Amino acid sequence: MAADPKPHNDQTSDMPPVYRAAEVESEIYEQWLAADVFAPDGRGSRADEAKPPFVITQPPPNVTGALHIGHALTSTVEDVMVRRARMQGHPTLFLPGVDHASIAAQFVLDQIIATEGETRDSLGRERYLERMWKFVKETRDVIADQQRRLGISADWGRLRFTMDEGSAQAVRFAFKRLYDDGLAYRGEKLINWCPGDQTSLSDLEVIATPTTGTLWHVRYHFVDDEGRPLPDETITVATTRPETILGDTAVAVHPEDPRYTAAVGRSVLIPFVDRVVPVIADDVVQREFGSGAVKITPAHDQEDLATGQRHGLPIIDVMTDDGRINENGADLAGLTREAARERIVAELEARGDLEKAVPHEMVIGRCQRSDDVVEPRLKTQWFVKTRPMADKAMAAVREGRTEFVPPRFTKVFFDWMENIHDWNVSRQLWWGHRIPAWYCPDDHVTVSDAVDGPESCAVCGRPASEMRQEEDIFDTWFSSGLWPFSTLGWPEVTPDLERYYPTSVMETGYDIIFFWVARMMMLGEWLTGEAPFRTVYLHGMVRDPYGGKMSKTKGNVVDPLSVIYESGADALRFALIHGSAAGSDQRLGATRLDGSRNFVNKLWNAARFVTSTRPAELSGSEPLGLPDAALLGPAEHWILDRAARTIEEVDRAYSEFQFGEVARLLYDAIWSEYCDWYLELAKVTLSAESESSQRKQATWETLVWV
């Protein structure tokens, strides 16, 4: 001892006491890539081909988005499952991807070209899309690279993009199939229109927003036989949207309302547009609401449209695509919706036709992206009939072919599926998959899944040269809905599709069950005849330490890239996993990240201790097995027993998708048992001169083994 007071510390120089994660991690990641261990069929794969494959298709992040904490969580949870399966010898495919995010990407590009003095219209469709491709080719690499910084073990050779040719082919083929099956149809319906983005939206993209509005009670004048308004004979209607008065084509009352029996059959004059419309009786009218009489505007309200159709009323659209009053609004044409409302209310008041205005609690629909008030408008669009597909998707869950983790989301899923409406898949945007429908001069529809479109009209046989393709593109979620199989080569029956489909786990956030999970299940069941995944694991949202939503404007975001730079991907990943429970939100802040970083440092130092105390008798790098049982002392028996139990508990937690519990078990076992107790006990043995070298060796081997 005197000669060498620190006999075991002569190898520490290459492992500094404070772990420098950023350097070590990138080096190791490069080694993994070089060894080609991520792909199931890679050079370095040790997959046991006899075992069933384990497959996760990654939820593709938006091509234009920077990596945020939600991506870090989703990727980490996926990687945890993937690495475990791989270590257990399953042929394991973790297929990464990027989503083209049509409306979000256009939003970003519009801002960029604005700085170049251009607009969407000044460029035109073709040049705009060229510009978009140039842009996304850059950002696509950025987002994929950021994913790699997280350390996920995805098969980068199979990286897919929802706008690549494989995806395009799948989209065309899927749509043709749905069309041939009678599930895709073109029709004129009242759809959700966002005047800001100037496109239609699906019901899901409309956010119901509670608002205190106003209920205006407006007097409409009855007319005489000549159609002239009678100054003293009026009927009062209640409306929250006076600007739609311009499109009124009737006033409705309840057939059994004694107040209005005399009014039914008479006519009233619609102000501003001087249109004479009938007073009709219909039992949709609720007598106790407002004045008991309601204006009917079929072009701008779902209920009114139905009423109008029952009574054969005309449909008068009074709005333009950008939310102004159109030529049907007489003098008010050209005004914005808001300005028109103000003018109308003021004018009515001036005329003495505004009976009263009372505050009214109501719910208005706003655009998920732009926050504009969504306008119900009558438009011709493409729809997908969802009922038959929803029934199949529900059957998959009932039959246990797909299960939700946590199970309570099963009910959420069923509630939505049971009340599902047809899906408007048309978007009046440019960036995305253009709907593969062609129209001949007679407006015959031909849907084609060929790359170059149809050769001739399917109805009248006119040549393709006389046909024009649909201008609209698909809702982004249409191509995303094909993701679990389009990425594997579908509709071609590729070896990948045969081997890796259906996939094992779809891991994603509970916030996109309807947007995405439900669509994948419907399309997967219908198009491939199989449920696209066995398990849907839903993670929660990552919130700030006070439970608030993380947002750039609030400045409370945890930027995964800076955490990785400062503390390492492992620290970030461990913090996220440690705090995660299926379906539950978690709060993340500096405290939890510090704790996680400390744990990683603890691991580093334990390894540093172990490598530095390697007994001189052991040389070379041969893999070590369990030490000879005869040489073990009580401490060794204890820690080996604890390790075995921890493994059991971890296995159980894994099988129940309790990843947070797994992290906690490992944390406690490593820190409180291995480091705090066994390592300290081992020091005594290793440094005691009275101990035999065999004992020292066994002790050290125990350290390594555990």
Next chain:
RNA sequence: GGGCGGUUAGCUCAGUUGGUCAGAGCGUCUCGUUUACACCGAGAAUGUCGGGGGUUCGAGUCCCUCACCGCCCACCA
């Protein structure tokens, strides 16, 4: 209007078949550093497990009810 989740130590939370489950991390207090790690170690304090009722030999753990917080869904002017 319907549905779901939450309410456990000062803070954030774990506690999934009812019986060493009253716990962890952070924070606080005391002590400790030629020791793998101060991004550390040893030790300490703090809880009527939201309120009330019930089932049971026994309940954070099951049932009923109330309160508050949060989320999702919803075409009624």
